[in-house]
Amino acid sequence: MIFGNCMRILVVHAWLRGNLGDVLQLSVLLSALRELKPRALDLAGFPARPADEAAEVLALSDHYVAEPFAWYWNVSPKLVGKLLLEPLWRKRREALFSRYDAIVCAPGPYLADYDARAPSALCDITVASGLGLPVVLSSHSIGPLQPEALAAVAKVTVRIAREPSTHAYLRERGISCSLSADLAFLYPYPEQTAPGSVEPPYHLVFLRSNNLDASALRLEDGALFEGSRLIAEASNDRLVLATSDYRRDQRFLSIAARRLGVSWVGCRRVTELVQLVAGSSGVVSDRYHPAICAAVLGKPAQVLSNREPHKMQGLKHLLADHTLHELQELARAGLGTLRDGLRGVA
Numbered sequence: 001m002i003f004g005n006c007m008r009i010l011v012v013h014a015w016l017r018g019n020l021g022d023v024l025q026l027s028v029l030l031s032a033l034r035e036l037k038p039r040a041l042d043l044a045g046f047p048a049r050p051a052d053e054a055a056e057v058l059a060l061s062d063h064y065v066a067e068p069f070a071w072y073w074n075v076s077p078k079l080v081g082k083l084l085l086e087p088l089w090r091k092r093r094e095a096l097f098s099r100y101d102a103i104v105c106a107p108g109p110y111l112a113d114y115d116a117r118a119p120s121a122l123c124d125i126t127v128a129s130g131l132g133l134p135v136v137l138s139s140h141s142i143g144p145l146q147p148e149a150l151a152a153v154a155k156v157t158v159r160i161a162r163e164p165s166t167h168a169y170l171r172e173r174g175i176s177c178s179l180s181a182d183l184a185f186l187y188p189y190p191e192q193t194a195p196g197s198v199e200p201p202y203h204l205v206f207l208r209s210n211n212l213d214a215s216a217l218r219l220e221d222g223a224l225f226e227g228s229r230l231i232a233e234a235s236n237d238r239l240v241l242a243t244s245d246y247r248r249d250q251r252f253l254s255i256a257a258r259r260l261g262v263s264w265v266g267c268r269r270v271t272e273l274v275q276l277v278a279g280s281s282g283v284v285s286d287r288y289h290p291a292i293c294a295a296v297l298g299k300p301a302q303v304l305s306n307r308e309p310h311k312m313q314g315l316k317h318l319l320a321d322h323t324l325h326e327l328q329e330l331a332r333a334g335l336g337t338l339r340d341g342l343r344g345v346a
Contacts, residue, residue, distance in 0.1 A: 007038040007342070010100040011138075012067065013121050014045025015108060016054040019245040020273055021289030023057055024184035025107040029138055030060035032335045033104065036342060044096070045106070051247065053268055065096065070120040081119065089120060093127045102342055103128040107139035107162065107183055109288075109311040111153065113146060122152040129155040136160075138338055139183050139331075141311035143169045150175065158341035160334045163314025180334025181318055181327045184292045189274050196275030197265060201237035204276065206244065206285035209252035211306040217256050224260075231304065232284040240265060240280075244273055244290050288315060295319055295327070 011030065015022050026043075033041055043061035046069045050058060058064055073085050097103060103124070110117040128135045134157040141162060142153060150173060153159065159177035161167035167179040205224060216227045222234030232239065239262050243249035246266035257264040267273040277283060277293050282300035285291045288311060294301035303316045318327060 007036065007102065008040040008042075008100045009033055009036075009038045009102050009104060009342075010042050010044060010065070010097065011061070011104045011106055012044045012124060013108065013110065013117065014043050014057070014067075014106040015110075015117075016045045016050035016057065017047060017245075018051035018053045018247045018268070020053060020267060020270055021184065021244055021287070022106075022108070023053055023270060024187045024289055024292075025139060025182060026057045027060060028183035028186045028331075028335075029104070029107060030057065032339065034060065036339060040100075042100070056270075069117070071116040073119040074116040085119075086123060089123055090127055093124055094131065097124075097128050097131055097133060100133065102134045102136070104136045104138050104338075104342075105140070109141040109308055111137075111140060111142045111145065111149075112308070112310075113144055113149070114307065118145075118149065122149050125152045125155055134158070134342065136338055136341055137177075139180060139334055140166065141308070141314060142166045143310050158337060160337055161314075162334070163311065164317050165310040165314035167314075169310055178334060178337045179330065180337070181322075181330035182288070182292055182315070183331055183334070184289050185296060185324075185327045185331045186335075187270075187296075189293070189296055190271055196272070196279045198240055198263070198276060198279060200279050201281055202240045202279070203232075203235045203237045204240055204242050204280045204283045204285075204290070205232050206242050206283065206287045206290040207249070207253065207256065208243075208245075208286050208306065209249040211286050211304075212256075214252055214256040214259060217260060219260055219262075232302075235281065237281045238262070242267065242276060242290070244287055244293075286312070288312070291315060291319065295324060298324075 042063045044065040044067045046067050048066035136158040139162040154175050160180050161177045162182045170177045212226050218225050224232040241253050241257050241264035246268050253264040278297050283294035284302045286304035286306045291301040291303050
């Protein structure tokens with residue numbers, strides 16, 4: 001393999017259904033890989049026809065390869081996966097990967113037992129490693145995982161943890177990795193020059209559709225609760241529900257907002273997210289990237305715990321323990337590790 005303009009890089013596992021968080025982190029990753037001047041920089045992801053929100057990501061790649069979403073693998077009996085699903089998947093992926101010199105896994109939290117994408121993504125790592133290709137985990141939240149799955153992670157050439165919970169989890173299990181911060185800390189957020197769709201003053205609560213029970217949400221003296229759990233403390237500003245993943249969360253937020261008697265906003269473009277956050281007095285979020293956007297824009301950000309322990313707890317630690325400059329330096333260091341890793345195997 002020859003480095004430079006002869007290297008062919010494939011970025012896999014891109015999730016392009018409209019979540020703006022994926023747009024933020026993938027844009028930074030692909031821009032950094034572009035600096036290596038590869039012969040080809042292709043992007044493989046789901047769905048076959050990416051959402052309109054992903055246009056800026058697609059523009060940074062040379063070619064888009066549609067990946068199937070093997071959700072059924074996660075719910076199939078283990079024997080079925082081993083004897084049927086895995087051989088079929090391996091054959092398809094070997095044919096694809098053999099056209100490239102390096103495989104870079106798109107940023108995300110999908111290498112965890114609870115994520116339906118994990119079995120196929122972990123299989124990809126073993127397939128690429130078996131072909132002798134370098135594999136890079138570019139900016140990830142990882143775990144919890146079963147020992148067999150951790151063995152696949154250990155085969156990766158370069159592992160970059162995007163938060164300290166993942167870093168500690170892997171190191172405690174004897175798997176080396178580099179500590180970074182999410183790549184969205186480096187996104188070139190546009191300056192907020194026009195008013196957003198909501199008139200200030202307001203504070204934002206970003207909610208993910210599969211974490212809370214809309215029927216259990218209630219307001220008491222201005223504070224937001226789910227049952228007895230406090231979600232957001234009372235504020236002098238009015239509460240507005242929001243999401244950075246409109247397609248996934250719109251039904252949930254519509255029901256929740258109607259129940260609470262408040263308004264909600266679904267952001268479909270990064271500019272809309274920036275305008276909304278910039279005009280707010282602060283953000284409470286059980287979505288990862290709105291909290292990062294708030295931190296970059298100098299707004300108070302509170303991270304809610306959810307069913308993704310390493311991802312959200314790690315982000316809490318990042319925001320509590322570091323200045324914005326330190327977070328951006330951590331993210332830059334992660335990109336440096338990625339580039340050095342690819343140069344080192346050239």
